[in-house]
Amino acid sequence: MRSGCASQPIWKFTLPAWAGVLPDGRSYNTCRSAGVCRDMCYARAGTFMIPSVLRAHQRNLQYVMDEPEAWKAQMIGELQHPRFRPGASRAHVRIHDSGDWLSEDYLVMWMDIMRTAPDVVFYNYSKEVELLERVARPDPPPNFLWRYSYGGTQDEAIQPHHNHVDVFPDEASLHAAGYTSQASSDLLAAYGPTTLGIPANNLPAQRRRQGQKTFRALQRAANAQAANRRYPRRGPAPGRPESR
Incomplete structure (x- = not known):
């Protein structure tokens, strides 16, 4: 794990984003339920x-994939370090500032890890709604807080009472929709209100793709287009009078 911020005790465990190829030639997809967000x-x-950064994230993924029990033991051991003990500020671990839950087994291993470090708060943004509702919701570690993120293929499973986040074009549109901005602290993902908003990152290509819509609105439009392709409307045949 690495420290994510000098002013707040937030540590991060990161996987490579979405899909790619490992150095040994294996393909991977760490964001199985990514939708419009991937673009x-x-x-x-x-x-x-940056190649060195991507390689480090890929090494994390390879470790989880190839030696899951050794990875789990190392994580448990690392969390016993004094820096994760209660002090002036409680330590927080953000799981996946890129990537998402790879599988049920991977999620269960993380929940086992969390239970060995009750003084640490673990939090996560995720698009794996079905998995978390089925596996984590019935008996979550008390120090595990998660928030669903719009822009994925499971958006329709996010309920109004679920803590969630949407990405807005800017701060003004975020506040106009009645959302609270996450900009002041990433810990709002853990402790913020049900409706949290993130203003779009200052990345020109991504901002052009997003335009003036939220990730939620873009995913709804994508879902509608996909449904029209699967179930095209049937109308009168060309050149024939419409039946009455």
């Missing part, structure tokens, strides 16, 4: 794509 993802641009 506007901050973690597929900028410093995340």
Whole structure:
């Protein structure tokens, strides 16, 4: 894990974003339920794509995939370090500032890890709604807080009472929709209100793709287009009078 901020005790565990190929030739997809977000993802641009940074995130993924029990033991051991003990500020671990839950087994391993470090708060943004509702919701570790993120293929499973986040074109549109901005602190993902908003990252290509819509609105439009392709409307045949 690495520290994410000098002013707040937030540590991060990161996987490579979305899909790619490992150095050994294996393909991977760490964001199985990504939707429109994949084309506007901050973690597929900028410093995340520096070769040395990407290789480090890929090594994390390889460790989880190839030696899950050794990875789990190392994480449990690391969380016993004094920096994760209660002090002036409680330590926080953000799971996946890129990537998402790879599988049920991976989520269960993380929940086992969390239970060994009750003084640490673990939080997560995720598009794996079905998995978290089925596996985590019935008996979550008390120090695990998660928030669903719009822009994925499981958006329709997000309920109004679920803590969630949407990405807005800017701060003004975010506040106009009645959302609270996450800009002041990422810990609002853990402790903020049900409706949290993130203003679009200052990445020109991604901002052009997003335009003036939210990720939620873009995903709804994409879902509607996909449904029309699967179930095209039937109308009168060309050149024939419409039946009455």
